[in-house]
Amino acid sequence: MAHTSWIARVFGVAASVALAAGLYLGLVVVPPDAVQGEVQRIMYLHVPSIVTAYLAFTVVFFASILYLWKRDLRFDAVAVSSAEIGVLFTGITLATGSIWGKPTWGVWWTWDARLTLTAILFTIYVGYLMLRAFAEDPQAGARYGAVLAILGFLDIPLNHFAVQWWRTLHQPSSILRPAGSSVAPVMLVPLAISFVGLVLLYTYLLLERVRLERIRHRAAEARLKRGRRG
C-alpha cells in the first residue's frame, strides 16, 4: 500500500502513451480546421477534459451514496479523490476554453450557457472540497461531503435548463447532434485517443489519490494510538 500498485503503474503508462499519441496526432498530423484554423486544435484537450470531469462527478455521486449506505470509508476515499480530480479537469476545461475563446470570440470570457454551467459546476465542487477541509471530525466530514455531493449532482440538470434558457452563444455540439456529426472523421481520431488518454489518466490519478487517502487514515490512527499511550 505504501507504494504505487502495478495496476496503477499500468494505467499511468497507458495514459502517457495515449495522451502523447492523441496530442501528436491532434497538434501535428491532422490538418487545421477549415474555418477556425490552428486554434481549433485546443479542442483535442478541451472536449475530453469536460467529459472526464462529468465522469469524475458521476463517480463522486455514486461513491457518496454507497458511503452513506455501507458506511465504508473506502467509498468516501473514492468520492473525495474523484471530486478533486473532477475539479482539476473542470479547471482545465475553463482555462483551455478561455484560451480558445479569445481569438475565436474575441473575449476571454462570455456568459454563454455552457461556459456558465461549467463555472457553476466548478463552484459547487470547490465548495465540496472546502467543506471537506473545514470538517473537524473526519467521519462527519465524510457524511457532510456525501450529502453535498448528492445535492450537487441533482442540481446539475436544473442548472442545465436554467442557463440554457438564460442564454446560448456557445457553438452547438458538433458530434452528438440530430443531424449527425459535423466533425471531419480525420479529426475524430485524435479526439477519441485523447479522450481515452484522459480517462486512463483519471483512473491513474484516482488510484493514487485513494492510496494517499488510505495512508492519511493510517497516519491519523497511528497518531491517535500514540497519543493514548503517552
Next chain:
Amino acid sequence: MVAELLRRTWAMARKDVMVELRARDRMNAMLFFAALVLFIFNFALGPDLERLRAVAPGLLWLAFLFTGMLGLSRSFQAERENECFEELLLTPGDRESIFFGKLAGNVLFMITAEALILPLFGILYNLDIWGELPSLGLVAFLGTLGFSALGTLLAAMTAHLRAREVMLPLLLFPLTVPLLLGSVRATEAILAGEGLGAVSHWLKLLAGFDLIFLVVSPLVFEFVLEE
C-alpha cells in the same frame, strides 16, 4: 402517520416562532439588514432611477437572498449556542419533523422579511409594483421555498464546521443559481407587464427545484444530524 408528522412539525415550528417572538433578535437583524441592503445598492449604483429600474429585479432578489441567508445561519447556530442540539437529537421518533419544522420557521421568517422589503423597494426605487403583488408574491414564495429547503439542510450541516459563517453562503449560493435565475427572470417579466404566462417555463423550473429539494433534503437530513 401523516397526522403525527404534522403534529411534530407544528411543535418544532411553534417552538422556533415562540423563541423568536420573545427574543426578536433574528427578525430584527434580518429586517434592519434588508433595509440596509436596499440603501447600499442605491449608493453603489448611483441615484439614476432609470438605471436602478433596469436592474431592479436582480437587486430585489439579492436583498431577499442575503436577508434569507442571515436568518438561515441563525437557525441551527442558536440551538448549538444554547446547547439544545443534543436535546433535539434525543427527541424520539423520526427526524423529518425536525427538518420540516425548522423549514417552516425559516420560510416564515424569510417571507416576513420579504413582505417588508417589497413595499420598501417599490417606494425607494419608485417602481409601480402594487397591482402585481399577487404574482410577485407567488414568485417570491416559490423562490423562498426552494432556497429554504436547501438552506435549512445546509445550515444544519455547517453549524458543526469551523468557519461556519462563511461556509453556508459558499455552499448554498452555487446550488441555488437555477432558483436565482428563474426568480429574477420571472420578476423581470412581471415588472415589465408581460404577466406570468410569458414565464411559465421558469415557474415550472422553480416548482421543480422546490419539489426535488423538498423530497431529497428531509431524506438526507438524518445523515447530517448524526452525532
